[in-house]
Amino acid sequence: MKRDSGFTLIELIVVIVILGILAVVAAPKFLNIQKDARIASLKGAKGALTSAFSMFSAKVDMPNSKIITKQLGGTSVRFLKINGQEIRINDIDNFPLILLPLYAGDSKDKPLKDIQALADIDLSYDAKSNEGKADFNLVVTGDGGFYIFPKTDRFWSDKGEIKQCSLEYIPATTFNHQTSHFELHLSDC
Structure with missing residues (x-):
């Protein structure tokens, strides 16, 4: 007597349906894990x-x-030297201003080096791709502030807008009447 071994067509379909249901249930949980990881890394960077x-x-x-x-430009500007970096001092609240290179001889990496002199944080300028080697990417705003976002995310949305998955440093100015502070933007994580 000949014995056939293997699965019947019905058994195979049942297994595929069960795997499909599990995938539909598990996929959102997996995506939330990635979202939670991005949010946790930004909260850690903020701290x-x-x-x-x-x-x-x-x-x-x-x-x-x-x-x-x-x-x-005829104005006296104060800097504090930390770990070999001269970091600009905000005259309003003595917090740092992370500015683009101001003087001849300043490297284009000055903002990166300034932040890294203050905190041991892995940054790069790779704002257009998600293939960066650093943990976070940096975009400097020009007013002494900056945005940091996870390397697995892009800073710009497909519409050219700033994505809301970032940590923003807002320095005190005479216009905003606030102290320098950080804000988390998490709605697009």
Whole structure:
């Protein structure tokens, strides 16, 4: 007597249907894990940077701080040297201003190096792709602030708008009447 081994067509269809149902149920949970990871990494970066920037402000107030004064367009500008980097001091609240290169000899990586001198955070400028080697990507706003977003995400949406999955540093200015602070934008994570 000959025995056939294997699955019948009905058994195969039942297994495929069960796997399909499991995939539909598990996919959203898997996607939420990625979202949760992005949010957690941004919250961790916020905590680290908030502490580092507060310590910077406290160090500016110390009497033995090495504050350097330079002239910029006829205005005296203060810098605090930390880990070899001269970081601009915000005159309103003594928090750092992360600016694009201002002086001849400043490298284009000055904002990256300034942040990395304050906090041990892995940053790059790779804002257009999600293939960056660093944990976070950096976009400098030009007013002393910046955005940080996860390397697995792009900063710009397909419509050319800023995606809301980032950490924003907003420095104090005479116009916003606030102290320097960080804001999390998490709606697009």
